[in-house]
Each structure stands twice: as structure tokens, then as C-alpha cells.
Amino acid sequence: MLKILKYSFYDLIRSRWSYVYFLFYLALGFVLLFLNNDVSKAVITLMNVIIVLIPLIGTIFGVMYFYNSREFTELLLAQPIKRSSIFMGQYFGVAGSLTLSLVLGLGIPFLLYGLLRSNAIFDFSLLLVTGAFLTFIFVGLSFVIAISNENKIKGFGYAVLLWLFLAVVYDGLFLMSLIVFEEYPLDTFSLVATMLNPIDLSRILILLKLDISALLGYTGAIFREFFGTDLGFLVSMAILFLWTLFPILSLGYKAKRKDF
Amino acid sequence: MILNSPHHKFILWLVLFMFGPFVWAKTYTICQACEHSSVKETIQLADAHDTLLVQKGTYREFEILVDRPLVIKGIGYPIVDGEKKGEIFRIQSDNVTLDGLFVINVGVSYTKDNAAIRVIRSKNFIIQNMVLEQLFFGIYLEKSSHGKVYHNRIIGEAMDEYNSGNGIQLWYSSDIEVAKNHVQGTRDGIYLEFSDQITITDNVSRDNLRYGLHFMFSNHDVYTNNVFENNGAGVAVMFSKFITMKNNTFRKNWGTAAYGMLLKEINDAEIIGNTFEENTIGINIEGSNRIKYIDNDFIGNGWAIRVIGACYTNSFKGNNFLYNSFDISYNSKLNDNVFEGNFWSSYTGYDLDKDGIGDVPYRPVKLFSYVVNRTPETIILLRSLFMDIIDFSERVSPVFTPDDLKDAQPLMKIRP
Numbered sequence: 001m002l003k004i005l006k007y008s009f010y011d012l013i014r015s016r017w018s019y020v021y022f023l024f025y026l027a028l029g030f031v032l033l034f035l036n037n038d039v040s041k042a043v044i045t046l047m048n049v050i051i052v053l054i055p056l057i058g059t060i061f062g063v064m065y066f067y068n069s070r071e072f073t074e075l076l077l078a079q080p081i082k083r084s085s086i087f088m089g090q091y092f093g094v095a096g097s098l099t100l101s102l103v104l105g106l107g108i109p110f111l112l113y114g115l116l117r118s119n120a121i122f123d124f125s126l127l128l129v130t131g132a133f134l135t136f137i138f139v140g141l142s143f144v145i146a147i148s149n150e151n152k153i154k155g156f157g158y159a160v161l162l163w164l165f166l167a168v169v170y171d172g173l174f175l176m177s178l179i180v181f182e183e184y185p186l187d188t189f190s191l192v193a194t195m196l197n198p199i200d201l202s203r204i205l206i207l208l209k210l211d212i213s214a215l216l217g218y219t220g221a222i223f224r225e226f227f228g229t230d231l232g233f234l235v236s237m238a239i240l241f242l243w244t245l246f247p248i249l250s251l252g253y254k255a256k257r258k259d260f
Numbered sequence: 261m262i263l264n265s266p267h268h269k270f271i272l273w274l275v276l277f278m279f280g281p282f283v284w285a286k287t288y289t290i291c292q293a294c295e296h297s298s299v300k301e302t303i304q305l306a307d308a309h310d311t312l313l314v315q316k317g318t319y320r321e322f323e324i325l326v327d328r329p330l331v332i333k334g335i336g337y338p339i340v341d342g343e344k345k346g347e348i349f350r351i352q353s354d355n356v357t358l359d360g361l362f363v364i365n366v367g368v369s370y371t372k373d374n375a376a377i378r379v380i381r382s383k384n385f386i387i388q389n390m391v392l393e394q395l396f397f398g399i400y401l402e403k404s405s406h407g408k409v410y411h412n413r414i415i416g417e418a419m420d421e422y423n424s425g426n427g428i429q430l431w432y433s434s435d436i437e438v439a440k441n442h443v444q445g446t447r448d449g450i451y452l453e454f455s456d457q458i459t460i461t462d463n464v465s466r467d468n469l470r471y472g473l474h475f476m477f478s479n480h481d482v483y484t485n486n487v488f489e490n491n492g493a494g495v496a497v498m499f500s501k502f503i504t505m506k507n508n509t510f511r512k513n514w515g516t517a518a519y520g521m522l523l524k525e526i527n528d529a530e531i532i533g534n535t536f537e538e539n540t541i542g543i544n545i546e547g548s549n550r551i552k553y554i555d556n557d558f559i560g561n562g563w564a565i566r567v568i569g570a571c572y573t574n575s576f577k578g579n580n581f582l583y584n585s586f587d588i589s590y591n592s593k594l595n596d597n598v599f600e601g602n603f604w605s606s607y608t609g610y611d612l613d614k615d616g617i618g619d620v621p622y623r624p625v626k627l628f629s630y631v632v633n634r635t636p637e638t639i640i641l642l643r644s645l646f647m648d649i650i651d652f653s654e655r656v657s658p659v660f661t662p663d664d665l666k667d668a669q670p671l672m673k674i675r676p
Contacts, residue, residue, distance in 0.1 A: 052645050171644045175647075179638070190637045213561055214562030223637075
């Protein structure tokens with residue numbers, strides 16, 4: 001598995017996609033800091049970017065990579081290698097290289113602009129950790145979609161739809177249901193609904209640090225318990241971890257049963 | 261020969277007049293081994309304008325009545341222990357000075373507002389350098405005027421609102437200076453009721469159960485350079501007129517009903533140069549008219565300003581709104597307030613003629629804030645892409661938010 005991971009990783013670096021991705025984040029980081037010149041403010045802007053762009057890039061990239069390397073995958077399948085190690089190797093190769101580009105691309109400009117001296121360092125590391133989680137989740141989901149669809153167009157379509165749904169439509173439906181059922185107690189519902197979407201979950205995780213004063217404005221005991229203590233942070237982290245596990249397991253399951 | 265001149269006679273009289281009280285006034289020293297060992301008894305011996313020096317030690321006394329003009333001064337912070345039996349000092353005379361005493365253990369009562377120091381119908385009093393602990397009410401000024409409460413330290417351990425008192429309470433008092441005090445752990449840090457012409461400067465009021473500062477029916481008061489931090493509900497200014505609030509700091513008042521400042525039925529006030537930082541609600545405004553908000557900083561609040569209703573002819577000029585979750589929240593479509601020349605960190609316009617003023621008006625009210633007002637649970641969708649899209653479309657063509665609620669001259673650069 002490690003060998004395949006290494007191969008996928010170097011393949012991506014050779015194909016320059018990792019560089020493009022890395023340079024994109026580097027440019028983004030520098031531009032944000034240049035325009036704001038304030039690390040704390042840039043962290044807020046960056047949050048919007050991270051919870052929207054990272055899932056999108058992860059999804060597209062994952063699907064693209066899976067379809068492109070299909071011939072190579074078939075070649076590997078002919079060898080006496082465990083199926084799970086082939087797919088896991090590819091998966092970790094892609095997700096790992098994307099995460100590395102993210103961390104380096106954003107980390108370098110922020111370090112240069114004096115992150116270590118500012119008190120935003122915790123917010124920033126949280127941002128990077130969330131970004132890494134999102135990369136792993138969405139690359140995994142896109143792999144699952146790609147492996148279930150032979151047809152590339154269909155696969156791409158589903159992948160983009162998945163992103164669109166989780167990033168925008170889900171929140172719309174969520175908002176509608178909150179307004180329609182506003183007569184009922186909605187604390188638990190809204191927290192559960194947030195947990196069911198990794199993008200919302202990451203957003204809440206970051207909000208816990210950035211907008212805690214606003215979140216505490218709502219008079220709900222469950223909300224207060226969740227946001228006012230460390231409970232919210234721990235639960236969100238744990239569920240985000242489960243979210244990462246879910247596509248990996250289903251990828252393994254799909255890969256084992258698929259007939260090539 | 262010299263004294264014959266009327267001019268010199270006058271000077272002599274003046275000198276006698278000025279130093280007279282000091283020449284005749286006596287000084288009593290109170291200590292445990294001295295002739296005078298009780299504060300209460302020594303006060304009865306003393307004549308007007310005498311000085312009582314209280315030496316270091318513990319004096320277990322309560323209900324000490326000061327009914328003549330005296331200076332009572334502690335040396336090395338002597339402890340006056342009320343043993344939770346009742347009120348400790350009661351001042352019922354003009355020209356009394358209390359200085360440098362450590363007063364502890366005020367009796368808690370559900371029928372009487374026992375205070376560590378109560379001043380009744382007196383003028384020209386000075387209460388300074390006192391330390392009050394284990395208290396019910398701290399300093400209670402009742403129908404008094406022209407006094408000074410200066411540099412005291414009041415530290416309570418209030419747990420519940422119903423059995424705790426206020427740090428410094430002014431009731432029907434006027435022309436009093438409250439300066440450089442530190443109040444913490446009481447119910448209301450500083451409480452004013454029916455008190456006019458009060459100056460409150462350089463105080464720190466923090467960790468109080470309810471309000472750091474609380475105004476009720478008090479007019480023409482000024483408070484400047486105070487710090488209010490982490491109070492249960494921040495600062496409340498209610499039913500008062502002509503209040504000036506300058507250069508105060510309101511910080512970290514978090515909670516469902518916590519405000520940096522709560523304004524209710526306030527008219528003709530001036531709020532200038534204050535800093536509101538990390539409060540759930542920076543300023544909550546209800547039924548307040550003709551108020552000027554100038555040069556304030558709103559930094560990282562949940563809601564910088566929340567307008568609940570019936571607020572007319574207020575003007576907001578030259579304020580900095582930095583990284584608040586919501587800048588302004590309204591609950592109606594009507595707007596009669598002016599926003600002009602403020603800096604908004606979420607402003608995205610441009611300045612082609614480079615005069616430092618944005619060419620596109622800024623609309624500080626987000627549609628999302630309306631949604632949150634209606635269904636509070638939706639706060640969980642804060643900063644989501646969907647909400648940003650909706651906010652953007654509302655900003656382009658306002659339907660739900662007041663059409664004229666905008667800053668036509670937003671600053672491009674932060675006001676220093």
C-alpha cells in the first residue's frame with residue numbers, strides 16, 4: 001500500500017497538479033494578507049474560502065484522478081496485490097498531496113506575516129486541520145462515486161452535484177425547515193442536521209472560535225451546553241473524524257466487490 | 261500699630277478663620293490598647309471637626325453612627341468587622357471623611373438594605389481608599405449630595421441576585437463624583453436611581469452578577485473612562501435623559517441577555533469614543549431618541565448594534581465596525597436614523613475619486629439578521645455560503661430590509 005501511495009503521490013507532483021494547487025493557496029494567502037494586513041481578519045475570509053473551495057477541489061480532483069489512472073489501476077489489479085491496498089494507496093496519495101499543498105500553501109504566507117506573534121495561531125491551525133479533514137472526506141466521497149460509475153460524465157455529474165448539494169442546497173433546505181417548523185423546539189434538530197453535513201460541521205467548528213459571542217446569543221439550553229463548553233468542539237471533532245472514516249470504509253467495501 | 265490698619269486686621273481675621281478649626285480641633289487615636297479602643301464610643305466623645313485616627317487592629321463593631329462632622333482615618337488598614345450583624349457605618353452629618361478602613365462582614369437581610377457604609381441626607385462627604393469585603397450593599401448614598409467616592413475597592417462574593425446587594429448605590433443623590441473605584445462580584449456594580457449630575461470616571465466594574473453599571477431615572481450624568489467587563493448583563497441605561505458616555509470600554513459580556521450596553525427609553529444622550537469588544541450584543545437600543553453615536557469602536561461583537569424599535573433621529577457617525585458577526589440588526593422596515601461616515605470592515609465598495617469615501621453606499625443590515633430575529637435557531641447557519649448568497653441578493657435589491665438604511669459615505673480606511 002505504501003508503495004502505491006508513494007507512486008500516486010509522486011505522480012501528482014510530476015504532473016504538476018500539486019504545484020498548481022500549492023501555488024494557488026500560496027497566492028491566495030499572500031493576497032489576503034496583503035489586502036488585510038491583519039492575520040485575524042484574514043482568518044475569517046479564509047474560512048469562507050476553505051469551507052467552499054476545498055470540498056470543490058477535492059471532489060473534482062478525486063474524480064479526475066480516479067478516471068485518469070484507470071488503466072494503471074487495471075494493470076495493478078492484474079498483479080498479486082490486495083485490492084484494498086491498491087485503492088487505499090491511491091486515495092491516501094491524492095488526499096495526502098492535496099493536504100500538503102494546502103498546509104504549505106497557506107502556512108508559508110501566514111508564517112511570513114507573523115502568525116507566530118499573533119494570537120490567531122490557534123484559529124489558524126484549526127482552519128488547517130478542518131481543511132485537511134474536508135480534503136480527506138471529499139476525495140473519499142469522489143472516489144466512491146467514481147468507482148460506482150463506469151460512465152465518466154455521469155461520475156463527474158454526480159460528484160459536482162454532491163458538492164453543490166452539501167455546500168449550498170443543504171443549507172437552503174435546512175433554513176426552510178427551520179422556518180417552517182419554527183413553532184417547535186428546534187435545538188436538537190438543528191444540531192443534528194449540522195452534524196449530517198461535513199461542510200456545515202466544519203463551519204460550526206470554526207464559528208466556535210470566531211463568532212462565539214453571536215452563537216451564545218440564542219436562548220436554548222442545548223445550544224448553550226453545546227457552544228458554551230468544550231463539548232461542542234469535542235463532539236464536532238469526533239463526528240468529523242467519523243465522516244472521514246465513512247468514505248474510506250465504503251471505498252474499501254466497493255473496491256472489494258467491484259467487477260473490473 | 262500694625263493691627264490698626266483695617267487691611268491687616270482683615271488678614272488676621274482671615275488667618276484665624278482658616279486655621280481656627282485646626283487649632284481647636286482635637287485628634288483622637290484609637291487602638292486596642294489605648295484609652296479609646298472603640299470607634300463607636302470615640303465618635304460620641306468627639307466634637308465636630310475632630311479627627312479620629314484608627315490604628316491597625318480588628319474592631320468588632322457594627323451600626324457605627326457618625327452624626328457629627330469628623331475625619332475618620334485608618335492607619336495601616338485597620339479591620340472593622342461587622343460580624344454579619346447588620347449595617348456598619350452610617351453617616352448622618354455633613355462634612356464627614358472616611359479614609360483607609362478595611363470593612364468586612366455586613367449582615368445580609370431580606371428586609372433591610374444593610375450597607376458597609378450608608379450616607380443619609382449629608383453633604384460634602386468623602387469616602388476614599390476604603391476596602392469593602394464580605395458585603396451585602398457596599399456604599400449606599402441616600403438623598404446626599406456634593407460628595408466624593410474615590411479610590412475604593414469593593415469585592416463581593418454574590419452568588420444569587422435575590423440575596424446580594426449593589427457595590428455602590430446612589431439613591432436620590434446629586435452632584436457626586438465616583439472615581440477610580442474597583443467593584444467586582446456584587447449584584448450591580450454601580451447603581452443609580454433618581455440621581456442627577458453624577459460623574460463616574462475611571463472605575464472598573466467587573467464580574468458582577470447583573471449589571472456593571474445601572475441607571476434608572478437619572479439625568480444629566482456623565483461617565484467616562486470606565487471599564488465594564490464580564491458582567492452578567494453588561495451595562496444598562498434606562499429611563500434617563502441627557503447622559504454623556506465617553507471613552508468607556510465594554511468587554512466580554514457574553515450570554516443570551518448580555519449586552520455591552522442596554523439602552524431603554526434614553527433620550528438626548530451622547531455616546532462618544534467608547535469601545536465595545538466581544539460582547540454578544542454591543543448596544544441594544546430600545547425606544548431611544550436623539551442619541552449621537554460618534555467615534556465608537558465595535559470590535560468582534562455578535563451584534564454590534566441591535567435596534568429593537570421606536571428609535572428615532574439617532575445618528576451614527578465616524579464609528580468603526582470591525583469583524584462583528586452582524587453590524588446592525590433591525591426588526592422593522594422603518595428607519596429614521598442616520599448612518600454616515602462610518603468604517604465597516606465588511607464593506608466591499610471602491611473609491612475611484614480617492615477622497616477616502618466609498619463610492620457605493622454600504623447597507624449594514626443583513627437579511628440574515630431578520631431571519632435570525634424571527635427564528636433564532638437559524639444562527640447555526642451563520643457564514644454559510646447559502647446565507648451569503650441570499651444576503652448578497654438582498655443587498656443588491658432590498659426587499660425586507662429598510663431601503664433607506666444605508667451609509668452613503670462609508671470610510672475606506674479605518675478611523676484611527
